[in-house]
Amino acid sequence: MTALLSLNGVSMHFSREADSRYAVFGGINLTVSAGECVALVGRNGSGKSTLLRVMAKIFAPTSGSVSWAPGVAVSLLTLGLGFRQDLSGRDNAFLSCLLMGLSRKEAKEALSDIEAFCELGQFFDEPVNKYSAGMRARLGFGTALMNRSQVVLIDETLSVGDAFFREKARIALEQEFNEHRAVVLVSHAEQQVERLCDRAILLEQGEITAEGHPGAVLAAYADLTAN
Amino acid sequence: MTFNQTVTLVDTLARFHLKGESRQYFFGYLWWVLEPLLYVGVFYLVFEILLDSRQPDFLYFLMVGKLSFIWFSKSVNQAASSLEANKGLMAQTHLRKELFPLAVIHQGFYRQLVVFIFLICFLLMGGYLPSAVWLWLIPITLLQAMLITACGLLGALLVSFKRDFRLLIQLGMVFLLFMSGIFWDLNVIADTRLREGLLVLNPLANLIDCYRQVLMLGEAPNGMRLAWVLGESLLLLIIVWAAYSRLQFWIARQVVTR
Numbered sequence: 179m180t181a182l183l184s185l186n187g188v189s190m191h192f193s194r195e196a197d198s199r200y201a202v203f204g205g206i207n208l209t210v211s212a213g214e215c216v217a218l219v220g221r222n223g224s225g226k227s228t229l230l231r232v233m234a235k236i237f238a239p240t241s242g243s244v245s246w247a248p249g250v251a252v253s254l255l256t257l258g259l260g261f262r263q264d265l266s267g268r269d270n271a272f273l274s275c276l277l278m279g280l281s282r283k284e285a286k287e288a289l290s291d292i293e294a295f296c297e298l299g300q301f302f303d304e305p306v307n308k309y310s311a312g313m314r315a316r317l318g319f320g321t322a323l324m325n326r327s328q329v330v331l332i333d334e335t336l337s338v339g340d341a342f343f344r345e346k347a348r349i350a351l352e353q354e355f356n357e358h359r360a361v362v363l364v365s366h367a368e369q370q371v372e373r374l375c376d377r378a379i380l381l382e383q384g385e386i387t388a389e390g391h392p393g394a395v396l397a398a399y400a401d402l403t404a405n
Numbered sequence: 406m407t408f409n410q411t412v413t414l415v416d417t418l419a420r421f422h423l424k425g426e427s428r429q430y431f432f433g434y435l436w437w438v439l440e441p442l443l444y445v446g447v448f449y450l451v452f453e454i455l456l457d458s459r460q461p462d463f464l465y466f467l468m469v470g471k472l473s474f475i476w477f478s479k480s481v482n483q484a485a486s487s488l489e490a491n492k493g494l495m496a497q498t499h500l501r502k503e504l505f506p507l508a509v510i511h512q513g514f515y516r517q518l519v520v521f522i523f524l525i526c527f528l529l530m531g532g533y534l535p536s537a538v539w540l541w542l543i544p545i546t547l548l549q550a551m552l553i554t555a556c557g558l559l560g561a562l563l564v565s566f567k568r569d570f571r572l573l574i575q576l577g578m579v580f581l582l583f584m585s586g587i588f589w590d591l592n593v594i595a596d597t598r599l600r601e602g603l604l605v606l607n608p609l610a611n612l613i614d615c616y617r618q619v620l621m622l623g624e625a626p627n628g629m630r631l632a633w634v635l636g637e638s639l640l641l642l643i644i645v646w647a648a649y650s651r652l653q654f655w656i657a658r659q660v661v662t663r
Contacts, residue, residue, distance in 0.1 A: 192658075192662050193662075231496070234499055236496065236497075236498070236499050236661075237657060237658055237661075238654035253499070254497055254498060256497040256498065259494070259497055259498060262421065262425045263425075264425035264426075264428045264429060265421055265424065265425050269421055269424070272417070273417055273418070273421055276410070276414045276417055277494070277500070281407075281409070281410055281413070282410075282413045305428070
């Protein structure tokens with residue numbers, strides 16, 4: 179399998195006060211290869227989201243190195259990226275596509291797919307501030323699916339909308355991924371991790387404490403939360 | 406992201422922001438002209454009616470100065486807050502950070518084009534006749550856009566370092582309002598060296614004086630003075646651009662984790 183993304187001894191510190199620093203995580207070694215779906219599990223505040231941001235080039239690590247395979251695009255799959263409440267669903271979807279790196283032409287072409295996926299009807303041309311939470315989530319998910327990056331990082335994105343939409347979203351996501359792409363998923367939903375992922379990593383107090391088959395890692399996580 | 410994609414994104418962010426903003430108000434896009442006119446109205450009331458400024462054609466004099474100044478102050482103030490305002494977006498996606506202040510500056514440029522068209526119509530109605538000299542408006546406007554870009558990018562960088570700079574920038578705008586000859590004529594300073602020094606140190610005052618020379622006196626501006634503004638803006642732009650190139654991750658960390 180081709181390695182798309184590697185983290186070597188990656189550490190991250192944030193400044194809490196003017197003169198004190200705290201470690202979010204340290205010494206993380208991780209490789210993500212094409213065709214893989216990796217789950218990141220751990221308690222709130224364990225550094226999962228920050229680690230995704232390091233992988234997505236949003237933050238540079240304090241120490242260690244991150245290497246991406248040449249030409250590989252990495253992005254954080256975000257619901258409602260750059261959405262403005264006073265713009266229509268169509269305008270927001272177009273803007274979001276541009277923010278994901280699509281060209282104007284590609285973004286315009288993507289609009290019909292997004293419109294069909296979201297099933298918003300006439301609301302697609304109404305301002306988003308008239309939408310219910312579920313409609314916003316549908317628009318956000320339909321737009322996020324247009325992400326063409328080879329490495330897609332997902333932070334709790336799948337648990338949106340009603341049961342029907344969640345199932346539709348899951349199927350759409352599974353169809354999107356193939357042997358050339360990779361997914362890193364942060365999730366607390368055990369079923370989702372077991373069904374989608376090939377490998378799981380448990381992050382606890384800034385370190386990888388378990389790695390391997392999702393079932394085994396989830397069991398280790400359950401032990402941790404039970405204690 | 407390619408250069409074309411970046412330009413498209415900046416332009417779309419600017420246009421969509423203007424569209425969204427206009428939907429929030431009853432008068433919508435009319436505010437582009439109404440807001441600066443109300444400012445002019447207040448200044449006219451104070452300096453002409455209450456204080457009797459004795460400046461010939463004071464209303465036109467004030468409009469040329471104040472409308473150019475508002476473009477500068479509003480764009481720089483908004484650009485300075487733009488990184489903070491897009492904190493959420495910055496935490497979600499990897500984008501070059503200068504895109505945010507640039508989009509805000511671009512919005513201001515769109516708005517100002519409408520304001521300038523209105524100003525020209527107003528001058529024509531006031532009996533100011535257009536001539537070939539008015540073509541100088543194009544380079545002067547572009548120079549002001551360049552100055553705004555350099556100052557707006559610098560402001561955003563400083564505010565991402567410490568929020569306190571936002572207050573200092575607002576205070577700086579009040580200082581500039583008094584030092585740029587908005588409601589008084591810089592040419593009344595008798596000491597030539599002092600006047601020229603002031604124009605070199607304050608490129609905005611220099612540009613406002615050039616606008617008046619072209620629009621009200623029908624004279625071409627002094628090329629040397631425009632060259633000064635070009636040099637100052639370009640130098641600042643190069644320095645700030647280099648700073649952004651080096652500080653991309655630092656900015657994200659400063660703003661997102663604040």
